[in-house]
Amino acid sequence: MNPKKTKKHNSFRSVFGWLLNTPYLIYSLIFFLIPLVWAVWLSTMDWNLMSKEKKFIGFDNFIRLFKDDKIRASFVNSYRYLVPIVLLCFLFGLLIATLVHHLPDKIKGFTAVLFFIPYLTSGVATSVIVKYFFSYNSVFNRFLRDTFDLDIKWLQNETVAFAVIVGIIVWKMSGYYALFILSGIEGIPEEVNEASKLDGSTGFHKLIHITLPMITPTLTTVIVLAAGLAFGIFTEPYLLTGGGPNLATTTWQLEIYNTSFTRFQSGYGAAIAIANAVQIFITIRLISFLMNKLNKRFGW
Amino acid sequence: MKKRLSLKTVIVIIVTYALLAVSLFPYYYMITQSLMPWDQVDKKIFSRELTLRSYDYLLHTGGASNSLMWVKALLNSFLVSFPTAVISVVVGLFVGYSMTKLKFKGKGFIYNSLLFQMFFPVIILLVPRFMLMKSLSNSYTGMILPMAISIWAIFMYINYFKTLPNALFEAARMDGAGDFTIIRKIAFPVTKSVSTIVFLSTFMGRWTELMWDMLISPDIQMQTLNVLISTQFKPMGNFPGPMYAASVILTTPIIILFLCFSKHFKDGISFMLK
Numbered sequence: 001m002n003p004k005k006t007k008k009h010n011s012f013r014s015v016f017g018w019l020l021n022t023p024y025l026i027y028s029l030i031f032f033l034i035p036l037v038w039a040v041w042l043s044t045m046d047w048n049l050m051s052k053e054k055k056f057i058g059f060d061n062f063i064r065l066f067k068d069d070k071i072r073a074s075f076v077n078s079y080r081y082l083v084p085i086v087l088l089c090f091l092f093g094l095l096i097a098t099l100v101h102h103l104p105d106k107i108k109g110f111t112a113v114l115f116f117i118p119y120l121t122s123g124v125a126t127s128v129i130v131k132y133f134f135s136y137n138s139v140f141n142r143f144l145r146d147t148f149d150l151d152i153k154w155l156q157n158e159t160v161a162f163a164v165i166v167g168i169i170v171w172k173m174s175g176y177y178a179l180f181i182l183s184g185i186e187g188i189p190e191e192v193n194e195a196s197k198l199d200g201s202t203g204f205h206k207l208i209h210i211t212l213p214m215i216t217p218t219l220t221t222v223i224v225l226a227a228g229l230a231f232g233i234f235t236e237p238y239l240l241t242g243g244g245p246n247l248a249t250t251t252w253q254l255e256i257y258n259t260s261f262t263r264f265q266s267g268y269g270a271a272i273a274i275a276n277a278v279q280i281f282i283t284i285r286l287i288s289f290l291m292n293k294l295n296k297r298f299g300w
Numbered sequence: 301m302k303k304r305l306s307l308k309t310v311i312v313i314i315v316t317y318a319l320l321a322v323s324l325f326p327y328y329y330m331i332t333q334s335l336m337p338w339d340q341v342d343k344k345i346f347s348r349e350l351t352l353r354s355y356d357y358l359l360h361t362g363g364a365s366n367s368l369m370w371v372k373a374l375l376n377s378f379l380v381s382f383p384t385a386v387i388s389v390v391v392g393l394f395v396g397y398s399m400t401k402l403k404f405k406g407k408g409f410i411y412n413s414l415l416f417q418m419f420f421p422v423i424i425l426l427v428p429r430f431m432l433m434k435s436l437s438n439s440y441t442g443m444i445l446p447m448a449i450s451i452w453a454i455f456m457y458i459n460y461f462k463t464l465p466n467a468l469f470e471a472a473r474m475d476g477a478g479d480f481t482i483i484r485k486i487a488f489p490v491t492k493s494v495s496t497i498v499f500l501s502t503f504m505g506r507w508t509e510l511m512w513d514m515l516i517s518p519d520i521q522m523q524t525l526n527v528l529i530s531t532q533f534k535p536m537g538n539f540p541g542p543m544y545a546a547s548v549i550l551t552t553p554i555i556i557l558f559l560c561f562s563k564h565f566k567d568g569i570s571f572m573l574k
Contacts, residue, residue, distance in 0.1 A: 016479050017404030020394040027449045032417060035428035042427060099316040104309060113562045114320055117327070120554045122508040124530045125547035129330065132540055139342040175323065235510050239530055253423060257511060260427050273424040280421050
């Protein structure tokens with residue numbers, strides 16, 4: 001091949017490479033870069049979403065964040081959601097994966113897929129049905145009133161409302177994470193299993209000392225994913241509780257949505273979103289860091 | 301010789317399926333209630349007489365001037381989710397292929413931009429995206445475009461292409477195949493399992509999206525099924541049958557899609573972790 005041709009070929013290759021990336025690049029410019037700069041600019045404005053007038057107020061929006069009860073509640077709630085959701089998803093995921101792993105090969109894949117079905121449910125369907133189930137005139141509540149003379153306002157109770165939302169999410173996500181953990185467990189080489197059998201390590205001992213350390217990379221993925229999920233909760237509190245009672249179930253997403261689009265304080269909404277992003281970034285980094293430490297210490 | 305199941309296996313099977321039954325019970329409940337005669341909804345969990353009245357209600361009743369609004373909503377959901385999933389697959393395939401199998405100037409820049417977006421919380425972009433698309437509200441374009449590309453999907457393709465030998469593509473190039481031909485005849489067929497998982501996941505993600513669709517399509521004729529359900533059923537209603545029926549219609553298409561492709565899907569999941 002002569003050099004001239006090669007050069008021409010390479011420049012064509014380059015054009016082709018960029019051509020393949022053009023849709024992505026245009027998308028990123030319009031729906032990522034421009035909105036990003038715009039959001040930062042908006043966060044310094046006092047603006048009501050509709051009017052042409054915006055007032056520059058510098059860092060006032062960010063200062064206001066620290067005095068806002070709703071923001072404090074979202075901040076605290078994000079961790080209140082994070083801990084039980086990560087723990088329960090992890091435990092149920094591990095339980096399902098361990099069970100499925102011990103099934104005969106023939107029905108293994110099929111069963112794992114069935115456990116996955118709740119993941120496919122729209123949060124809207126679950127929320128609407130759960131809300132109906134707990135409403136004053138529902139069969140369940142009428143039954144409690146008629147037989148036990150109990151009148152419980154489920155979703156108006158801080159603890160119950162919070163538990164219901166956590167429950168919905170754990171139910172929905174466990175089967176999904178179980179698939180990840182299952183793949184991790186199935187990926188453990190046969191020799192390791194045989195060696196552990198020779199050493200007499202079985203059951204719970206094996207789980208703690210062999211299985212879990214062997215799959216720490218998978219667990220890291222699962223925990224980071226579940227943490228990201230816990231920070232992104234919107235549909236369930238939006239439809240079930242509206243963030244109440246007393247802000248017990250509110251989330252960042254809900255506050256950002258309400259501030260920007262129902263209270264029309266869109267500049268402030270942008271500032272809240274930035275604060276939220278910083279918090280997510282730091283938390284996820286921290287979790288990855290801790291999981292890496294764990295991996296180094298106990299992993300193989 | 302037939303292998304006999306050990307006692308341990310039998311116990312595992314029983315426990316597993318008991319747990320599965322609990323986890324899938326809401327589906328059983330939702331489906332049976334959607335088929336119950338209206339005076340029995342929520343009062344029984346099993347009935348001999350079943351009726352399609354709840355579905356019939358959705359088909360014929362709507363708000364005052366919105367007959368067929370449920371049918372329209374289902375159609376809207378498809379018309380929004382399907383293009384989104386197709387675009388995610390095509391763009392993912394293009395970017396994934398070019399990032400791993402082509403050498404060109406500026407590749408590093410694009411890769412860094414992808415990495416930056418991967419872990420970026422999209423919620424920051426909500427208000428500006430809404431401002432950008434406001435003039436396209438109540439249109440399919442306005443609903444599809446801002447969520448059409450999935451960075452996650454792109455990384456799925458990048459990671460998968462990384463595992464494929466370059467020789468596969470080089471050989472075709474030596475035979476004189478053009479670049480588009482290579483993508484169509486080689487890259488697309490060999491990434492089938494990733495394409496399946498990307499298509500299904502982005503389809504489902506779009507199908508169940510609530511926040512953006514609420515903002516951009518306030519018009520009831522342009523709402524997706526997901527949004528319409530969230531606005532139409534209030535817990536005060538005395539006849540919840542249609543609520544269950546609508547939920548069934550919202551959930552089943554996704555489940556059927558996943559079950560149809562579950563074989564490819566499993567390949568995809570096990571790859572996701574490698």
